Amino acid sequence: MENLIEIKAVRHSYRTASGPLPVLDGLEMSVPEGGFVAVVGPSGCGKSTLTRLVAGLLIPDHGEVYVHGTRITAPRSNVGMAFQNPVLLEWRTILQNVLLPLEIVPSKLSKAEGEERARRLLALVGLEGFENKRPSELSGGMKQRASLCRALIHSPEVLILDEPFGALDAFTREDLWQIMHRVKAEEPFTGVLITHDLRESIFLADQVVVLSGRPAKTQFVLDVPDTGPRTLDHLYTPEAAAMLNTLRHQIEIAQGRVPAGAAA
Amino acid sequence: MTGRQVYVPVLAVIVFLALWEALVWVMGWPNYKMASPSDLIPAYQKYWELFLVMGWQTLWRTVVGLLLAVVFGIALGMIMGFSRVMRDALYPLLVGFNAVPKATVVPIVALMFVGAHDFNTVLIAFMISFFPIAVSVSIGLSTLEPEYRDILRSLGASQATIFWKIALPKTLPEFFGALKVAVTLAFIGTNLMEIVSPHGRGLGALFDSGKTNSDYPLMFAVLIALAFLGIVLYYVVVALERIFAGWADRTA
Ligand SMILES: Nc1ncnc2c1ncn2[C@@H]1O[C@H](COP(=O)(O)OP(=O)(O)OP(=O)(O)O)[C@@H](O)[C@H]1O
Ligand SMILES: [Mg+2]
Numbered sequence: 001m002e003n004l005i006e007i008k009a010v011r012h013s014y015r016t017a018s019g020p021l022p023v024l025d026g027l028e029m030s031v032p033e034g035g036f037v038a039v040v041g042p043s044g045c046g047k048s049t050l051t052r053l054v055a056g057l058l059i060p061d062h063g064e065v066y067v068h069g070t071r072i073t074a075p076r077s078n079v080g081m082a083f084q085n086p087v088l089l090e091w092r093t094i095l096q097n098v099l100l101p102l103e104i105v106p107s108k109l110s111k112a113e114g115e116e117r118a119r120r121l122l123a124l125v126g127l128e129g130f131e132n133k134r135p136s137e138l139s140g141g142m143k144q145r146a147s148l149c150r151a152l153i154h155s156p157e158v159l160i161l162d163e164p165f166g167a168l169d170a171f172t173r174e175d176l177w178q179i180m181h182r183v184k185a186e187e188p189f190t191g192v193l194i195t196h197d198l199r200e201s202i203f204l205a206d207q208v209v210v211l212s213g214r215p216a217k218t219q220f221v222l223d224v225p226d227t228g229p230r231t232l233d234h235l236y237t238p239e240a241a242a243m244l245n246t247l248r249h250q251i252e253i254a255q256g257r258v259p260a261g262a263a264a
Numbered sequence: 265m266t267g268r269q270v271y272v273p274v275l276a277v278i279v280f281l282a283l284w285e286a287l288v289w290v291m292g293w294p295n296y297k298m299a300s301p302s303d304l305i306p307a308y309q310k311y312w313e314l315f316l317v318m319g320w321q322t323l324w325r326t327v328v329g330l331l332l333a334v335v336f337g338i339a340l341g342m343i344m345g346f347s348r349v350m351r352d353a354l355y356p357l358l359v360g361f362n363a364v365p366k367a368t369v370v371p372i373v374a375l376m377f378v379g380a381h382d383f384n385t386v387l388i389a390f391m392i393s394f395f396p397i398a399v400s401v402s403i404g405l406s407t408l409e410p411e412y413r414d415i416l417r418s419l420g421a422s423q424a425t426i427f428w429k430i431a432l433p434k435t436l437p438e439f440f441g442a443l444k445v446a447v448t449l450a451f452i453g454t455n456l457m458e459i460v461s462p463h464g465r466g467l468g469a470l471f472d473s474g475k476t477n478s479d480y481p482l483m484f485a486v487l488i489a490l491a492f493l494g495i496v497l498y499y500v501v502v503a504l505e506r507i508f509a510g511w512a513d514r515t516a
Contacts, residue, residue, distance in 0.1 A: 057414055077420040091511040
């Protein structure tokens with residue numbers, strides 16, 4: 001299997017007080033090693049559920065999820081996660097927060113090497129000098145950057161980002177997009193990015209998957225052509241406008257606002 | 265601790281005592297109606313040895329009861345915090361137990377374990393004070409945002425690791441809030457037992473003997489001594505809170 005992540009015919013329901021709630025039905029997805037796939041879809045369609053499946057936090061009712069050829073049936077220590085809520089531990093310094101995964105995952109790094117790596121990652125995202133601050137002393141964007149470092153510290157095979165920039169203002173968000181490109185160049189990872197921002201999806205990812213409304217299936221896949229290093233200017237080219245338009249139409253279909261045939 | 269944090273409360277106590285003295289003097293109350301601070305000094309002088317011995321008895325039994333309440337309260341809180349079923353099962357029982365006025369339980373316990381005075385007292389102090397601790401820990405654990413759990417679980421961490429690394433430290437501010445309440449409650453428990461059970465020990469018994477002998481300044485002196493012990497224990501908890509949960513203080 002050449003793809004690092006393979007999701008095959010996944011179906012999943014949550015048990016709720018009012019009976020089973022089908023969330024995913026017919027989900028297909030694959031991410032090659034080093035690939036970065038963005039997942040977009042209507043609110044509540046099951047995107048976070050998808051990330052929990054890949055992380056092994058949830059086992060699907062039907063279908064299979066493979067990471068590196070191994071069928072996922074329980075959490076394995078080979079993923080890094082970051083959410084919209086940075087969930088940093090307030091009683092730890094930023095450096096100690098970033099080091100947290102190394103206290104759990106068996107690691108080849110010595111304590112000093114781990115710390116060295118944490119400092120390097122923090123510098124990479126522009127948090128040099130904040131190592132000994134507490135999370136409460138940082139802005140939202142800075143917390144999110146620290147949370148990203150924590151997700152990467154143990155060199156996970158898969159980086160899972162669930163709307164990590166969703167709560168940030170537009171300028172901070174664009175700032176972080178560029179930092180993401182820098183991080184990916186220095187610390188290659190295979191990534192799944194959940195987002196509500198179509199511009200974000202085509203700026204960061206090399207493939208965009210549109211999920212249908214709940215229960216979600218893979219509705220549409222857009223490949224973002226590799227045109228070398230991306231800058232924000234790329235978002236204002238006719239090619240970008242065409243991609244955004246296509247995605248917007250697909251989202252409208254997923255939301256059930258227009259019939260599938262009407263897509264441009 | 266800055267200088268101000270010491271002298272402001274001390275000043276407040278002095279003002280309070282002065283107002284009390286003035287009130288008794290202005291109203292012309294005899295000391296069997298309301299003793300004034302100046303009446304208390306002779307009482308302390310006369311009985312200082314008793315105050316030391318009895319005060320110590322009250323203190324250690326309260327602290328032991330409190331420690332038991334902490335251990336039991338945390339254990340119960342963990343059970344209820346991690347398991348929905350246990351929470352549903354135990355909550356009504358716990359609330360019912362807490363609603364029973366402890367003054368009615370005291371004579372029952374005193375009869376049940378006649379003569380085991382230390383044991384009785386510790387038991388009541390414990391029974392009255394574990395409730396807020398159990399509730400705070402269970403709420404702290406059950407309201408932990410799922411993302412905190414997911415971060416560690418996705419790394420393959422065990423439930424125990426999640427508890428030690430995240431759930432417990434995150435619950436500490438609530439825990440100490442509850443502990444401050446529990447300290448006061450434990451004192452009430454200890455004294456209830458000391459006053460009610462015959463030939464008792466501790467400051468409660470001293471209060472009772474003041475009552476029997478119509479020594480009103482002594483009774484007031486005991487109340488002030490209790491208040492003093494309560495304050496000391498409360499600030500011990502505050503100091504522990506600073507050490508273990510100082511990060512939660514955002515006033516700085
Ligand atoms: N543990 C759970 N138990 C029951 N229902 C759940 C649970 N988690 C999620 N759901 C429901 O499943 C559906 C999909 O949830 P999910 O969080 O995966 O959506 P999402 O696409 O990430 O939404 P959003 O865009 O708002 O983040 C929602 O309707 C949600 O209410
Ligand atoms: Mg979500």
